[in-house]
Amino acid sequence: xxxxxxxxxxxxxxxxxxxxxxxxxxxxxxxxxxxxxxxxxxxxxxxxxxxxxxxxxxxxxxxxxxxxxxxxxxxxxxxxxxxxxxxxxxxxxxxxxxxxxxxxxxxxxxxxxxxxxxxxxxxxxxxxxxxxxxxxx
Numbered sequence: 001x002x003x004x005x006x007x008x009x010x011x012x013x014x015x016x017x018x019x020x021x022x023x024x025x026x027x028x029x030x031x032x033x034x035x036x037x038x039x040x041x042x043x044x045x046x047x048x049x050x051x052x053x054x055x056x057x058x059x060x061x062x063x064x065x066x067x068x069x070x071x072x073x074x075x076x077x078x079x080x081x082x083x084x085x086x087x088x089x090x091x092x093x094x095x096x097x098x099x100x101x102x103x104x105x106x107x108x109x110x111x112x113x114x115x116x117x118x119x120x121x122x123x124x125x126x127x128x129x130x131x132x133x134x135x136x137x
Contacts, residue, residue, distance in 0.1 A: 011067040015115060018064045056126045059119025072109040079110055083123050100127040
């Protein structure tokens with residue numbers, strides 16, 4: 001079994017498990033809204049979220065970490081990790097600029113294979129916006 005097939009098998013497992021959890025939990029758990037996320041940011045002292053960033057979160061927060069996008073680039077590329085950490089780690093935005101540049105190149109291919117339609121362009125704008133906010137401090 002090749003490395004790519006193991007990635008695909010893992011992706012399909014995560015995707016299937018996300019579907020099962022969604023189907024089983026949706027009737028019992030409503031939408032939580034941003035409050036738990038905002039509380040977590042406050043506990044971690046990550047700083048305020050720019051108002052213009054909120055419109056980008058809808059497209060970036062759909063990622064379920066299935067890893068299908070990891071197959072569209074080179075073997076060393078890990079777009080799923082970059083996407084999942086983009087909104088989560090604004091303090092690492094400086095490090096994310098390299099990932100943002102690579103994501104921008106891979107965006108059309110990622111958006112083609114992504115089952116949850118993650119807006120990769122919004123992820124790139126979010127990383128660059130976080131970097132700009134930190135540089136302005």
